[in-house]
Amino acid sequence: MKKAICQKCNNIMRDKGESNYFCKCCDEYTPYEIKDVINFCDRCGEKVEVIKGCGSISFFCNNCNELRSKKKVETKYFDLNVKHSED
């Protein structure tokens, strides 16, 4: 999942469309970096699946076979421009 990350506070920003990203935390349009956002299960450390419901997002761990709450999953950001030099 590609998301804009605020360079001031390191939080995920709101996509306002047309490459406009608003940081709810800073309450302004801040400089950002696009990163790959991956969520991991707090219990087993496996990647969790994002399940979009009506207006809400939840996470499902295939390994634990149960829903994990948004507050519990561990969210990590990965740089998109990391290249494997051996290619």
Ligand SMILES: [Zn+2]
């Ligand atoms: Zn911010």
Ligand SMILES: [Zn+2]
């Ligand atoms: Zn799990």
